[in-house]
Amino acid sequence: MSPRTPLRPLARILDARARGENPDLIERANIRARGEAGREAARARVAWRIGLVIGIFCVCFGAVGVRMGTLAASTPEEPQRADTAPAILAQRADITDREGRVLATNLVTHALYAQPPMMVDPVGTAKKLAKIFPDLDAKRLAADFTGTRKFVWIKKKISPEQLQQVHDIGEPGLLFGPREMRLYPNGRLAAHVLGGARFGNEGVDSAEIIGTAGVEKAFDGWLRDPANNGAPLKLSIDLTVQQAVEEILAGGMKLMNAKGATAVVMDAHSGEIVALASLPDFDPNDRPTPLVKGDASDSPLFNRAVQGVYELGSTFKIFAVAQALELGLVNPTTMLDTKSPMVWGRFRIRDFHNYGPALSITDIVVESSNVGTARIALLIGGQRQKAFLESLGFMAPTPVELSEAPSGRPIVPGKWSEITSMTVGYGHGLAASPLHLAAAYATIANGGYRVKPTLVHAATHERGPQVMSTEAARKSLAMMRAVVTRGTASFADVKGYEVAGKTGTADKVKPGGGYYDNKVIATFASAFPASDPKYVLVLTLDEPSSFAANETRRTAGWTAVPVAAEVIRRIAPILGLRPADSVPEVLDGIQLVKAAKGH
Known part of the structure; x- marks a missing residue:
């Protein structure tokens, strides 16, 4: 930074007196010069600040625009709840017969749950859900929705038609969790070989599928192992x-x-x-409950072979x-x-x-x-x-x-x-x-x-x-x-x-x-x-x-x-x-x- 110029420089004052000039004019000229220099510096600072503010606004509005474009191009999804629990491994390999025909596979579906504090009309919603799902008790649901519970499982798996019907209720406290369910496309065929599967660990956004009986249980670890890259289990059965x-x-x-x-x-x-x-x-898609008394061979689950x-x-x-x-x-x-x-x-x-x-x-x-x-x-x-x-x-x-x-x-x-x-x-x-x-x-x-x-x-x-x-x-x-x-x-x-x-x-x-x-x-x-x-x-x-x-x-x-x-x-x-x-x-x-x- 250069040293500040004095208003009454001695050499110039003495020189002006020697020439018979008024030395005050020198001081006034220096005051004007100093003022103009200060104004130029102030204008430069203001211009820089304005440019900085404009740049910040451009960056912010650009980021907002990019995010809006990304959201507009993506598939709408339900809000996901933050969870610090270990991830649930939902992947399970297919099972086929010796010719590669599918005996068991996974089907993408949804689970239905409720967060009662978010519900607008809990009693009315309970009645509407009972109409969609006849096996549900409207009174029991209403009690769950109006009590102290903050989370209620309603259905572990629902069909696309049922999902749409629940959507039409318009209740913000009803939420859906994506998941996969085990599907046996041939129904009862080879039921005792396949056995069946059920949900294990569950979260709102996924569920673990574990084998219950038959080859599903015998090969449970293999079918769930990501190292197999989804390769199917090929059975010797000919469909x-x-x-x-x-x-x-x-x-x-x-x-x-x-x-x-x-x-x-x-x-x-x-x-x-x-x-x-x-x-x-x-039917392994709807596996019955085991008998708790009587002759085991009276149960359809009993594998006589x-x-x-x-x-x-x-x-x-x-x-x-x-x-x-x-x-x-x-x-x-x-x-x-x-x-x-x-x-x-x-x-x-x-x-x-x-x-x-x-x-x-x-x-x-x-x-x-x-x-x-x-x-x-x-x-x-x-x-x-x-x-x-x-x-x-x-x-x-x-x-x-x-x-x-x-x-x-x-x-x-x-x-x-x-x-x-x-x-x-x-x-x-x-x-x-x-x-x-x-x-x-x-x-x-x-x-x-x-x-x-x-x-x-x-x-x-x-x-x-x-x-x-x-x-x-x-x-x-x-x-x-x-x-x-x-x-x-x-x-x-x-x-x-x-x-x-x-x-x-x-x-x-x-x-x-x-x-x-x-x-x-x-x-x-x-x-x-x-x-x-x-x-x-x-x-x-x-x-x-x-x-x-x-x-x-x-x-x-x-x-x-x-x-x-x-x-x-x-x-x-x-x-x-x-x-x-x-x-x-x-x-x-x-x-x-x-x-x-x-x-």
């Missing part, structure tokens, strides 16, 4: 086959007056479950025969004593019919002789029999990917005495699920390799351990084919598909012990085509009863077998199996002659 099985099973259950029914279709080599049905069923642990009767006889063949104790033509009754201590073992003094091993299976099977079990011995059944998976729950599977633990005898060995041989004294039976029959069908039941579709599956020789499995399968062509399962002889199988009719166990006189579990376990087995079908009816040939029939040959035959007839073409032009009359040395019987 078309599942539909056919459920439709026929429902018709058969009604026709046979059964309390319940279940069916499992399994790939005999990979263990992949192509269809799994249990009736009665439910894995939770239904039954004595499966004569379907077990083929295991005793297969083991005896494996040990070299018998061959298909070996004759055994079948005089009935067979007395063992205080026990008497009887056959359904009197089959004469002796039968071959093949005919013991074809005629389903309890006495003959008991004698085979004695040849094997209890400990060897127990070890063999364990190798087939009958001593532990199935490893299938269902949350209910661990509860399907087989009921195994505590003491494996000789009489226990005999009764287990023909299917009494050891209880297991239909899925256990399907996996064991797959072992026979595929040449003796144990399979692991699975609901996950994969390109390849690791082959299980070989628990019986291919030769023993082949001979056992030939006997099962004879059961269909000339034995107790003659109604299952579906033309062109070479069905092999075994019937089983077991009296139902009473809750307090003992057996019912007129209630049975009827089962047909089968593999097809017998010449090169691809699939296994196990079908079970709970308490069936049909009137045929002038009398009431409960045996599997008259109840479960005809239903299973219709299932195979319907699904075989869907599975890509072409009917054979002709079926050989002799298979592994066994003459095939059709006869109608029942057991």
